[in-house]
Amino acid sequence: MSATQPGKKPTVKQQRAAERERKLEAYRKREAKxxxxxLIAIWSSVGVGVAIIALIVTSVVLTPRAANYTAGGDGTEIEGVQTFENASEHVQGVVDYAQTPPAGGQxxxxxxxxxxxxxxxxSENAVHSxxxxxxxxxxxxxALSDDDVSTLRSKLPSTYxxxxxxxxxxxxxxxxxxxxQLQVDGVDDPRIEQYLEEYWQSQNVPEPGAACTGAIDGPGKVA
Structure with missing residues (x-):
């Protein structure tokens, strides 16, 4: 096709060819975009996927795994455990407990x-639990560092x-x-696990097996 001479109006054929070229160029630009x-969407999805996997792995690694204990105990005596004879009664208001922290009572x-x-x-709600x-x-x-608290948490069951x-x-x-009640000086004391094995979900409580959820949360609950 010959070029249009200066001052000469393009022919219809030339105009159509130019229009086709313009549309083709616009099509190429749209395709490239x-x-x-x-590509951006693919790499964004890959990045999100990697981030999700990293979060899952981090959660699995950092979340303490609950310890397992047999509910009820077998009557084993544990050095240092104190026992009491607190009565059970529902009351309103603040209670003056005999033990610190409370181990039963109103x-x-x-x-x-x-x-x-x-x-x-x-305390009044915790004692009900x-x-x-x-x-x-x-x-x-x-007295305890964050690592100590994490260690202590790792020794606990998942419920009750x-x-x-x-x-x-x-x-x-x-x-x-x-x-x-058992008092210990550190989170590595083996009596912690012994106490939990013996007294966790004990049948020697006023309401064994009653719920430990579905009531009220205290301040600062994280799990």
């Missing part, structure tokens, strides 16, 4: 949902247990069940 967008009609708490929880067979594991936040800090403890860690 779509290809770039597809308590709020609503139990505390079992779980891991990073703040002190209401003990009535159902839960164990309340309390620790001195100033409350972990929380508590002010004014007689030892760095105290485990309390209904009318029983």
């Amino acid at each position: 779509m290809k770039r967008n597809r 308590h709020n009609p609503a139990w505390l949902n079992c779980g891991v708490y990073e703040e002190p929880v209401p 003990l009535e159902h067979g839960a164990i309340w594991v309390t620790y001195d936040a100033e 247990v409350i972990l929380s800090p508590f002010e004014g403890l007689p030892s760095p860690v105290v485990l309390s069940g209904w009318n029983s």
Whole structure:
């Protein structure tokens, strides 16, 4: 096809050819843009997938695995365990407990949902959970490091247990069940597991097997 001479109007054939060339160029640009967008989408999906996998792996690695214990115990005596004779009664308001932390006695009609708490929880609700067979594991936040708390958490079962800090403890860690209690000086004390094996979900509580969920959460619940 000959070029259009200066000052001469393009022929219809030349105009159509130019229009086809313009449309073809526009088509090429659209295709190139779509290809770039597809590549961006693919690499974005890959990046999201890698991030999700990394989060899953991190969660599996960092989430403490619950320990296993046999509910009920077999009557084994554990050195240092104290036992009491607290009565069970539902009351409103603040209770002045005989033990620190409480290991039974009067308590709020609503139990505390079992779980891991990073703040002190209401004793009156926690004691109600003990009535159902839960164990309340309390620790001195100033005496234990974050690693210590993680170690302590790794020793706990997945349910029927409350972990929380508590002010004014007689030892760095105290485990309390209904009318029983163990004080230990560190998270590596083997009696922690022994106590849980013996007193966790005990049948020697006023309401064995009653729920430890479905009531109220205390402040600072994280699990």
